[in-house]
Amino acid sequence: MSLSWVAQAGLVELAFGALSGWLMVVLVDQPEVLTRAGVKAPGRIRQAHLDYIIMGILLIAVGVAVPELGTLWQVLVVTAAWLNPTLFLPLAFNPEFRQARAYRGLATLSFLAMSSGTVAAAVTGING
Numbered sequence: 001m002s003l004s005w006v007a008q009a010g011l012v013e014l015a016f017g018a019l020s021g022w023l024m025v026v027l028v029d030q031p032e033v034l035t036r037a038g039v040k041a042p043g044r045i046r047q048a049h050l051d052y053i054i055m056g057i058l059l060i061a062v063g064v065a066v067p068e069l070g071t072l073w074q075v076l077v078v079t080a081a082w083l084n085p086t087l088f089l090p091l092a093f094n095p096e097f098r099q100a101r102a103y104r105g106l107a108t109l110s111f112l113a114m115s116s117g118t119v120a121a122a123v124t125g126i127n128g
Contacts, residue, residue, distance in 0.1 A: 003064070006059055006078055010062075011060060014060065039093060041093075065125055068128070074117075080117060084114060090103070
């Protein structure tokens, strides 16, 4: 059995999230390293780390459970699964960036993509 590209993207994201755990080691053992790098809100790095892992698992689940999901929905789910956690990273350096119109617009589009893609996966899987 070969895995769908959605599940493969999930495996890569899960591995990326696991590797980002090394930043957690730095965060705990050497927080000054992140401070010197310009990190003002280290909790956002932790959020990104956990979200990469969660979204990777979500992609694996969708890719395995609903391999027949339409291409549009696959693209939306994969794009949002990578974008959602990545959106935490700019906030680690500048928490006020959350108020920027471009940031808020991109976050809204990403959440819409994930919402619509996962609803499509549920409908497809249930009606299979």
